[in-house]
Amino acid sequence: MDVSPNKGAGLSFRLDRAAAALFASVVPDPQAEPVDEPWLHAHLADEGYDKLRYLPMAITGLLAQYNSGNAVEALKIAEVVDAELSITISGDGMFAVLNIVPAQGGKAVSKADVLDQLTEKGVTEGILLDDINRAIAAGAAQNVVIARAKPAVHGADGRLESLLPAARSRVPRLTETGQTDFRDLGDILTVSPGQPLMRRVPATAGMEGITVLGTPIPAVAGKEVMFASKLAGAVIDPADPNRLLAEIAGQPVVVAGGMIVEPVYTVPAVNMASGNVSFDGSVVVRGDVAAGMTIKATGDIEIGGTADPCMLEAGGNIVVKGGALGGVGRKEHTDSLIRCGGSFTAGYAQQARVEAGDSIFIDDMAMQCELAAGNHIRVGNKRRGHIIGGQALATLSITGKVLGSPNRIATAFEVGVSPAMNRRMQELAHERDAHEKQLLDISKLLVFADRNPSRVDPKMVERACATAKNLSAEIEALRDEEQRLNDLVMLSQQARVIAEQAMYEGVTVLMGTHRYRLARDQGPAQIGLVGGTLDLLPPEAPPAAR
Structure with a gap:
């Protein structure tokens, strides 16, 4: 100056x-x-x-x-201007914020000033002294949180925990992204009578919270879960109502609402000497299944050797540790079929017809087969992974290391929602509508009984309440399945046919009304919807769910 x-x-x-x-x-x-x-x-x-x-x-x-x-x-x-202090409390009482306009030659805001104004406003909980001290030291503050409520901790939902980690599941295992793993289902696990199967972990009530003004914040209790009323081969422990025990010897299987135990029938081989097998439970064949034989099981079927052209039907999974041979294109074995509600796993498949409610996993090769899966088809894990000729249909993805062959053998693939799934969605909607109408009628009866207790037999009311409870549970289960199928429909828009190493001319892909025929041999390639048209995807396209 x-x-x-x-x-x-x-x-x-x-x-x-x-x-x-x-x-x-x-x-x-x-x-x-x-x-x-x-x-x-x-x-x-x-x-x-x-x-x-x-x-x-x-x-x-x-x-x-x-x-x-x-x-x-x-x-x-x-x-000479003193500092200005203001405290604002959120409408829900979850926090209080401090604003300080700095002094200009005048009096600064003190910690006591802040605490006094908090008291005036009724703030008694969650005061953050360290944040107040920092704001005072700075001499200024803009929307600094100086009090925070303690939120309620909502209760955890009850759950059923398996005490047998290796137990197979009949509950759909598809994740939100449509993923599933290639898995070797291995040997069937068995349990003995009295062996613990599952534990029910009750829901928790949660912990109440409190606003900065001292008002309680109620916690939402978790949703309770109970063991299903009928679990075949299992019984609730008389000494512990939260524990499920095996009632019989057999294979434990996780189902909705708990775990069942299915009897296991073991046979060295299925041939003319043993006869056909029809069993309410799971079947283990240590050796081979001869041509023309039939095995039907409500549970799983496990074959340690090879399945020649035959009939295999399982409510659960089918595992053929050797290979599966079929009758596609062979007049003498036109009635051979492998069908399961879960997943099908095999070392290889040749001219086989396979229908799986979940997925199909083949380690080595699928040659001239007819494959249909509700979710995924994958050929190739530790071995060659070739899909040559025939047809393959899956909702979400078909994956192989090599699709088609250099000889240009016609190989057809179809992905997306199948007509069977559309039919199932319509059936679920009609079934749910019927249940909801029946529940409405029972509700009217219960309302009438409540208003006129002398005019309705108490036993009738008791039966109506039980029926209403069962209907509600069934409606909830139908809604869950509808939601699962709707999610599957959404995921199917991202369906892919994937060749990890090579895809050859002769491959045809269908998706709804769209059709794509490969015009020339490709290296690693994916085919899916591109701008509403079925086409080869660019190399940087994300992989389909596996």
């Missing part, structure tokens, strides 16, 4: 604490040199007045009067 003795000559300042203002006076001095606003601000800072709130118009007027040689008496040019 210019320190010339004539600069600012005759200019003086007075801080009036009572008026909370800084006043300037000018006694004209003929020797005074003109000053400008930067000089004035620097001079005021040297005098210790730099933190005040200046009045720009007054500063301009003071400079004009001083430089014109006019006298000025007690012109107010700045104000």
